[in-house]
Amino acid sequence: MIIEEITSEDVENALKCIRRSVEISNAPDYPPNVIRIQLEKHYTLEWMRNAAKNRYCAVAKEGGEIRGTGALVKNELRNIFVDPDYQNRGIGKRIVQHLERKAVEEGFGEVWLVSSITAHGFYKHMGYYDVKEVQERIGDDLVTGYLMKKTSQLTRGIVTTTKYGSSFVIMP
Numbered sequence: 001m002i003i004e005e006i007t008s009e010d011v012e013n014a015l016k017c018i019r020r021s022v023e024i025s026n027a028p029d030y031p032p033n034v035i036r037i038q039l040e041k042h043y044t045l046e047w048m049r050n051a052a053k054n055r056y057c058a059v060a061k062e063g064g065e066i067r068g069t070g071a072l073v074k075n076e077l078r079n080i081f082v083d084p085d086y087q088n089r090g091i092g093k094r095i096v097q098h099l100e101r102k103a104v105e106e107g108f109g110e111v112w113l114v115s116s117i118t119a120h121g122f123y124k125h126m127g128y129y130d131v132k133e134v135q136e137r138i139g140d141d142l143v144t145g146y147l148m149k150k151t152s153q154l155t156r157g158i159v160t161t162t163k164y165g166s167s168f169v170i171m172p
């Protein structure tokens with residue numbers, strides 16, 4: 001398996017992977033309307049094309065097939081998704097490590113994320129700890145997320161600086 005930066009040819013299949021993961025893996029943890037809105041309004045081809053253009057996106061590939069994807073915005077992990085048929089094989093971990101390495105290379109000493117309910121245990125296992133619960137309104141539902149942070153044992157390098165901490169913002 002390789003983890004590499006997304007190309008324009010990868011965009012459609014990376015999106016398929018995200019949508020399958022939302023439909024199958026996230027669905028048990030959220031109201032049906034939240035899943036529907038995520039699929040209809042959020043994870044669209046237009047969104048994916050923009051994401052691939054405007055942020056660092058990585059894809060995990062096996063034999064040329066996309067198995068997972070994730071993104072980094074400054075020092076925030078975004079949209080880590082593994083195809084449900086390929087979960088629990090270390091792919092999510094490899095994507096997170098890849099993005100952490102990139103954040104460290106760019107000089108960041110801490111990495112943030114907002115976790116889904118589904119992935120909360122995974123991120124804890126990866127060394128992230130809870131900062132606070134956050135609520136987001138999606139349609140008529142108030143959805144809980146977990147703002148999490150990792151300051152030590154980031155992949156490739158242990159850095160404890162707060163220089164960039166204040167630069168973190170949760171982007172809409």
Ligand SMILES: CC(C)(COP(=O)(O)OP(=O)(O)OC[C@H]1O[C@@H](n2cnc3c(N)ncnc32)[C@H](O)[C@@H]1OP(=O)(O)O)[C@@H](O)C(=O)NCCC(=O)NCCS
Pocket residue numbers: 021022025026079080081082083086087088089090091092093094114115116118119120121122125126
């Ligand atoms: C969360 C997700 C990305 C994890 O990817 P994955 O490829 O299945 O996870 P991995 O196989 O790389 O797991 C890495 C380690 O975390 C552990 N782990 C995985 N899921 C876990 C969970 N829910 N709770 C606790 N530990 C977990 C694994 O046992 C493994 O441990 P090890 O390294 O000691 O063997 C994937 O399940 C997914 O796409 N979920 C749905 C989408 C989602 O909610 N994404 C997050 C958006 S914020």
